Amino acid sequence: xxYAVSVTRLRSRGYYVLKYKDxxxxxxxxxTDIPSRKSNESLARQQAFSLEAKLAIAARTGPVSGIExxxxxxxxxxxxxxxxxxxxxxxxxxxxxxxxxxxxxRGIHLQTIEDATVDLLSQWLSSLQENYRPxxxxxxxxxxxxxxxxxxxxxxxxxxxxxxxxxxxxVPPQMRSRGGPMDSSQADKVIAAANDVVACPxxxxxxxxxxxxxxxxxxxxxxxxxxxxxxxxxxxxxMPGRSVVYLQxxxxxxxxxxxxxxxxxxxxxxxxxxxxxxxxxxxxxxxEASTVIxxxxxxxxxxxxxxxxKQPPTAHDFRRSFxxxxxxxxxxxxxxxxxxxxxxETTLTYYAKGDVxxxxxxxxxxxx
Numbered sequence: 001x002x003y004a005v006s007v008t009r010l011r012s013r014g015y016y017v018l019k020y021k022d023x024x025x026x027x028x029x030x031x032t033d034i035p036s037r038k039s040n041e042s043l044a045r046q047q048a049f050s051l052e053a054k055l056a057i058a059a060r061t062g063p064v065s066g067i068e069x070x071x072x073x074x075x076x077x078x079x080x081x082x083x084x085x086x087x088x089x090x091x092x093x094x095x096x097x098x099x100x101x102x103x104x105x106r107g108i109h110l111q112t113i114e115d116a117t118v119d120l121l122s123q124w125l126s127s128l129q130e131n132y133r134p135x136x137x138x139x140x141x142x143x144x145x146x147x148x149x150x151x152x153x154x155x156x157x158x159x160x161x162x163x164x165x166x167x168x169x170x171v172p173p174q175m176r177s178r179g180g181p182m183d184s185s186q187a188d189k190v191i192a193a194a195n196d197v198v199a200c201p202x203x204x205x206x207x208x209x210x211x212x213x214x215x216x217x218x219x220x221x222x223x224x225x226x227x228x229x230x231x232x233x234x235x236x237x238x239m240p241g242r243s244v245v246y247l248q249x250x251x252x253x254x255x256x257x258x259x260x261x262x263x264x265x266x267x268x269x270x271x272x273x274x275x276x277x278x279x280x281x282x283x284x285x286x287x288e289a290s291t292v293i294x295x296x297x298x299x300x301x302x303x304x305x306x307x308x309x310k311q312p313p314t315a316h317d318f319r320r321s322f323x324x325x326x327x328x329x330x331x332x333x334x335x336x337x338x339x340x341x342x343x344x345e346t347t348l349t350y351y352a353k354g355d356v357x358x359x360x361x362x363x364x365x366x367x368x
Contacts, residue, residue: 003055005048009036015154016044018051031155033081075110078151086150088143095140096147099124113151114159116144121162133309179317180305181324187215190313193299197292206281207292209270211318213278216263217244218322218339221293221315222286227278237267237278251342260326290315320350327351 005020018030032047034040079096082088102124103110110116121144128137145162152161182190191211198204213224219235223246226235234248243258259267270278282289297312304313323339330338336347 003052005052005055007041007044007048009041016040016047017156018044018048020051020055029156075112075115078113078155079147081154082147082150086146088147089139091139092143092147095143098128098140099144102127113148113155113157116148118160118162121145178305178309178311179314179320181321182302182304182313182317183321186300186302186304186313187211187318187321189300189302190293190296193296194292196299197295202281206279207296210279210282210289211293211296211315212266213263214315214318215321216260216266217257218319218326219244220250220319221289223249225277225279225282225284225286225289229272229276229278230274232275233277239264239267239272246340249340251340253340253342255337255340257338257340323351 003020005018008017008019016032016034016036018032020028020030022028030051032044034044034047079093083092099116099121100110103115103120106120106123108115108120121141125137125141128140132140145164149161151157152159191208194204194207194211198207210221210224213219213227214221217224219227223235226233227244228236230236230238231245234246236245236247238245238256241256242264243256246253246255246257249255267278273280277284293315294312297314297317300312302313303310304317305311319339323335326335326338332344332347332352335351336344339347339351341347
């Protein structure tokens with residue numbers, strides 16, 4: 001039997017598709033990885049000729065290796081295409097690897113997308129609930145579900161889409177984040193740990209001052225590294241105006257935020273050079289700074305965060321500590337301005353506990 005493989009451009013999917021009739025007269029489609037641009041048509045035709053040859057051999061001698069991988073894309077190959085096209089989150093490979101390890105314990109080797117059955121995914125989800133936090137489980141399942149459903153659509157597979165499992169409950173925002181605020185003694189231990197982590201005395205003092213800056217102002221680590229004396233930087237320290245001007249920040253707004261008294265005293269003790277970065281001895285390199293401060297957190301022996309997720313402090317926990325302290329001193333609307341949140345909901349979700357306590361004290365005093 002002679003097979004005639006045609007090349008079709010599917011604009012809705014953006015890739016060429018090969019079509020042919022099998023021995024029973026049914027139309028079959030094979031998806032390719034070739035984008036459906038006119039300039040790529042010759043590449044698609046080359047794959048069509050190759051498929052015709054394999055089909056002809058299969059008609060005479062039986063199934064040939066390679067046709068199955070074209071008609072039902074392999075699990076590993078589909079992963080590579082998914083990563084290159086959709087740019088999934090960093091936990092995608094972790095989630096898929098976890099599923100692959102679990103499937104092997106059940107005697108199943110994931111070779112095609114169809115091998116990831118609904119029953120297997122349900123068993124995998126049950127195993128995750130024994131060892132992982134709800135937020136982690138939801139993230140893992142979402143990544144795998146997105147990958148499988150994309151593959152079904154991309155390669156036009158004859159199987160059902162994976163639906164959301166009813167056991168995946170809504171995860172409150174407080175349970176999605178890790179870390180947490182430090183008290184003053186814990187913060188002091190992390191800052192002092194720089195003595196063991198940083199060898200150079202000059203840089204050591206700068207690292208310690210950077211951590212104090214974040215603790216007293218609530219700055220993010222990138223903002224602390226970019227902080228300059230006076231005008232000229234994206235984060236400018238205006239000592240005469242006793243404030244910090246944020247020209248470029250996460251929420252995209254230009255804001256002037258007043259300094260606390262403790263922050264004024266801290267900056268007043270540092271050498272001021274107009275136009276220079278406050279912590280100029282440190283490179284303006286956020287990943288490097290996060291690593292150094294993370295090492296200080298581990299070295300200190302301090303653990304922060306909720307009971308189900310205790311971990312050493314990170315750079316962002318200095319900002320959380322600032323917000324926690326001032327949540328008991330100012331109302332949420334003012335705290336939002338200090339923290340520079342885009343939405344009041346962020347302030348209320350993570351830092352409004354102090355305001356609730358203040359309200360309770362006022363109610364108790366009224367009852368008396």
